[in-house]
Amino acid sequence: MNEISEQFPPRGASQGLASCHICEKVSPISDVKCRRCGSHLHFRKPDSINRTIALMIAAVVLYIPANLLPILTIRELGIAREKTIMSGLVEFWQMGSYPIAIVIFTASIMIPLLKIFSLLWLCGAARGLIPCSAKVMGKVYWITELMGRWSMVDIFVVAILVAMVQLGNYMTVTPGPGALAFAGVVILTMFAAMSFDPKLLWDRLEQKTSPDSNISDCE
Numbered sequence: 001m002n003e004i005s006e007q008f009p010p011r012g013a014s015q016g017l018a019s020c021h022i023c024e025k026v027s028p029i030s031d032v033k034c035r036r037c038g039s040h041l042h043f044r045k046p047d048s049i050n051r052t053i054a055l056m057i058a059a060v061v062l063y064i065p066a067n068l069l070p071i072l073t074i075r076e077l078g079i080a081r082e083k084t085i086m087s088g089l090v091e092f093w094q095m096g097s098y099p100i101a102i103v104i105f106t107a108s109i110m111i112p113l114l115k116i117f118s119l120l121w122l123c124g125a126a127r128g129l130i131p132c133s134a135k136v137m138g139k140v141y142w143i144t145e146l147m148g149r150w151s152m153v154d155i156f157v158v159a160i161l162v163a164m165v166q167l168g169n170y171m172t173v174t175p176g177p178g179a180l181a182f183a184g185v186v187i188l189t190m191f192a193a194m195s196f197d198p199k200l201l202w203d204r205l206e207q208k209t210s211p212d213s214n215i216s217d218c219e
Contacts, residue, residue, distance in 0.1 A: 018043050045197040049123050055192035056119055062184045063112060070176035084178060085109070108182070111147050115189050118144045119196060126200040128207075137201045144193060 018041045019026050020034040027034055029041055045051075070082035083091075085108045092101040118140055124130040125137055 021045060044199055045195065048195055048197040048200060049126055051195040052119060052123055052192045055188050055195060056116055059116060059185050059188035059192065062181045062188065063116070066178055066181035066185050067109070069178035069181060071178035071182065072176050073174050075174070082176060112185055112189065115144060115147045115193070119189070119192055122196060122201065126204055128204050134202070134205055137205065141198050141201070
């Protein structure tokens with residue numbers, strides 16, 4: 001029992017303390033609202049896992065048209081060419097622009113999919129459906145946060161092209177519906193990452209190590 005207490009020191013929740021999800025100030029849960037910013041106090045983000053899963057399902061639904069619909073339309077000398085993410089990737093690869101093709105694949109296909117799967121994995125781990133160690137949980141959550149910083153690369157590229165390549169009747173570039181769908185995927189995954197409470201992972205790990213611990217009031 002002493003080994004367990006050393007591995008998991010007493011939590012603030014067991015002492016009636018809650019950290020504000022906005023400003024991080026620790027206050028007694030009996031205050032109901034944070035003394036600094038006035039936000040409601042909760043031991044854990046309310047309905048965190050269900051909200052995260054719902055947002056991820058919506059992101060998956062938008063991910064399909066984001067890859068199938070044209071992300072931009074290039075009109076050159078009156079001839080319009082629509083480009084999807086995959087067609088642009090293939091074209092750059094065939095032209096020998098391998099670094100650009102790799103960046104497009106990484107930012108448009110690999111990162112969104114990895115973020116979706118990693119968030120779903122974290123939800124499963126927080127529910128106790130996926131057995132894992134504290135080290136694995138920490139690594140997966142760190143990778144999820146790291147990937148979120150590179151989620152808007154494609155949208156920035158499209159915005160720059162639309163702003164710069166406007167040559168009157170010779171050539172114009174306009175964003176397509178695929179760009180809007182892809183932006184929706186990025187926004188939904190960002191909100192999903194924000195709604196997920198990583199403290200639930202450590203609660204589940206503590207419950208696994210010490211079956212007598214009660215974490216039901218923190219979920």
